[in-house]
Amino acid sequence: MADYTWTSVLSIYVLMACFVVATAAFLVRAIRSGAVADDEAPKFRMLHDDEPCGRER
């Protein structure tokens, strides 16, 4: 069977690899900024988010 892979690899699998690299970059950045620190606070805070949302902007 003929191998039709090469253009698929160029067109999509390289893009997918870029996608995963970008995801990894986001993850590293999120860890460094503390956005994914081991903190369960958001799950309690969201239960009370129907309160007025601060001052008018």
Place this chain on the structure above:
Amino acid sequence: MSTESPGVARHEDKSAFGFLIVASVFFLISGLVALIIAAKLHLPTLLGEVSWLTYGRMRPLHTNGMLFGWLLAADMGLCFYLVPRLCGVRLWSEKLGLATLGLWTFIILGAVVTLSMGINQGLEYAELPLWLDVLVTVAWVLFAVNIFATVAVRRYQQMYVSLWYILASILWTAFVYIVGNFATHFTSGVNQANLNWFYVHNAVGLIFTPLGLGIGYYFIPKAAETPLYSHRLSMIGFWSLAFVYVWTGAHHMLHGPISQWLQTVAILFSVMLMIPVWSLVWNFFATMKGQWHQLKDNVPIKFLMTGTIFYLLTCFQGPMHSLRTVNAIVSKTDWIVGHAHMAVLGAFSFFAIGGAYYALPRMLGTRLHSQSLANASFWLWLVGGLSFFVSLWIGGFLQGLQWNDATIPFIDTVKFMAPFWGVRLMGGLLMFTGILLFFWNVLITYMGRAERPEPAV
């Protein structure tokens, strides 16, 4: 739309409400079209030979209507509801949200006209003409700007998991949609099919899945009034989904003319999907520990937890029929149709309806018109959905076995499916009745909102 006190900002929810109403209207229309094409499987001459009422024209109308007219619009509306609340600020721009709604409505109406006229690019889920694809991209950018700008001015540094899913899905949708609707024009043959299946699978996996899960993560704790079991586990699920899902599309081309190693990669990552799926299901079920009694009276919870079970079933099926041996039987059969419908209508539509039943009365500052109607719509959806999905699994599996027997004429395998399609039609009829009740309940809730003020907390 809520009342405002002097000096205190409240969520307006105009965009959220508008998207949910438009989505409900297209839900009704797409459901009616679905019923007609399901009936046409038994009565091909139904509605005569009027070209725009033929199966070939109505089928893409149904799929695009359900995916983009109903589910994505409903998900966008629910995002406009929950993102400002999770950020502790108002939506960045209600005007921009309403402009996005206007453009989105125009796009769906444009899709109805063009698809009915037979203007169709001939690729699954990517049937819309190029000019509508461009408008979809513009609308998505407007939506993204509004959501990202809202998150940028949030009051809390650490984001709840729903925000992670929604922000990621906005980026993933752009990536998936552009590949599926624009990049395919630069390929042909098997390579185009490979790109198209990347798009089709990830339209569900990287658009509707993260949006649906973000909605589930928000509305299950809110509706049950209990904290999520583990935020850390939810983040494990999110990041594992981010790394795994993108590779799985090629499992639709197993035993096809793409390289074996590409097929193996797709199979491997499909099986790895068990990690994000089980982490989410465990989290939702553990959240409900001690709260299961709420299933009796709490309609949003009924929809959300049933959606979770459908999600589990869908995501158990997916990895299993990506295995070569199983795929050799079920591929291209009605099994896959049952599987796809359970994902979109079973899992993610249940999440969206549960979220809508929770959010709509709160947006309007009122109570739902009728809990009984909402309850009836749930049972109609559950019974209709189960009979729809299960009949197609059984029929599709047997159909696949017949296709593997070269002595059976193909037309006999078509005739064999007639009773299963009959059950599917009856299930669809029940689900459509459920949509009618949902729509009626929403409409009367809106019209009678002044008569049923929300009780003071």
